[in-house]
Amino acid sequence: PFEAGTLHQLQNYTSLVRRTDQFVGELADYVYSLEEPTVLVVYSDHYPLLEATDFLTEKQKFDTPYFIIHNQGKLPTAQDKDIEAYQLSTEIFNLNQLKGGVMNIFHTAYRGKEDYQTNLELIQYDMLFGKKFAMNNKNPYTPTVIQIGLDKLEITSVEYEDDYLIITGSGFTESSKIFMDNKLVETEFVNASTIRGRDIQGNTKVVQVKLLSRNDGSILDSNQYILSEE
Numbered sequence: 001p002f003e004a005g006t007l008h009q010l011q012n013y014t015s016l017v018r019r020t021d022q023f024v025g026e027l028a029d030y031v032y033s034l035e036e037p038t039v040l041v042v043y044s045d046h047y048p049l050l051e052a053t054d055f056l057t058e059k060q061k062f063d064t065p066y067f068i069i070h071n072q073g074k075l076p077t078a079q080d081k082d083i084e085a086y087q088l089s090t091e092i093f094n095l096n097q098l099k100g101g102v103m104n105i106f107h108t109a110y111r112g113k114e115d116y117q118t119n120l121e122l123i124q125y126d127m128l129f130g131k132k133f134a135m136n137n138k139n140p141y142t143p144t145v146i147q148i149g150l151d152k153l154e155i156t157s158v159e160y161e162d163d164y165l166i167i168t169g170s171g172f173t174e175s176s177k178i179f180m181d182n183k184l185v186e187t188e189f190v191n192a193s194t195i196r197g198r199d200i201q202g203n204t205k206v207v208q209v210k211l212l213s214r215n216d217g218s219i220l221d222s223n224q225y226i227l228s229e230e
Contacts, residue, residue: 006051013048032071039092040069045085068092087111102127102134148211148220149173151192155225158207165207166196169222177212180204 002010024042031040043066047053053061066088068075075095083091090107093100100108106123110116126134153171160166167178170193178187178197181204185197195209205227211220 002052009050010052013050028069031069034071037074038071039096040071041088041092042067043085043088068095070096106134153209153211153220153222155207155209155222158225158227160199161196163198163202164196165199165204166194167207167209167225168194169209171222172209173211175211175213176209179208179210181206182208 028040031038044064045062047056047061047064063082068091081091087107090100090104090111093104094108099105103123106120110119123134126132131137132139149171151171153169153176155167155169157168158165159168165178165180172189172192172195174189176187176189176195178185178195180197180199185199187195187197189195207225207227209222210218213219
């Protein structure tokens with residue numbers, strides 16, 4: 001028998017699973033109602049982190065069910081096949097008799113072979129950092145400029161208020177941090193257009209705002225705002 005806390009976790013989880021099942025069922029019904037050929041793929045990345053699942057090994061915690069449906073009935077009959085998450089797109093392409101790209105062709109040709117994982121690492125390195133032999137020494141993809149957030153991260157003005165710098169601009173969040181002369185300072189988030197920080201050194205020349213990740217790495221940098229000397 002489970003302890004009270006564990007049982008409470010399971011009750012909450014099963015309630016959420018029931019709601020998820022209803023939602024997925026409604027989504028599947030909607031896909032089947034479409035005239036446009038549509039494939040629906042549903043899978044999970046891991047089992048829930050519950051006390052009741054502590055007996056599972058690390059590998060078992062990431063072995064999760066998945067299913068694929070096609071609203072035109074063009075997929076073969078039900079089958080049970082264990083695949084890695086990174087092989088799923090290739091499985092979908094193959095089931096729908098689509099060629100796919102370089103990686104899809106590789107997975108189809110090499111999966112199940114003894115040197116599959118070794119060659120997988122080699123082709124990944126080649127495509128990301130190497131000379132792109134797999135793509136005829138050319139990068140067929142055009143870099144996309146992606147903006148994080150709805151508004152551009154930008155400083156439009158900086159004003160002093162006693163020992164503090166009041167920074168006005170756009171795109172600020174609670175993860176936005178002020179850097180004075182490239183040094184991180186304690187930052188107070190006021191709103192999406194205002195943040196403030198204390199000018200400890202007193203003679204700051206360059207101010208910049210950075211969006212930091214939870215590991216304190218910079219995800220996005222604002223423009224550098226140069227303070228005029230008075």
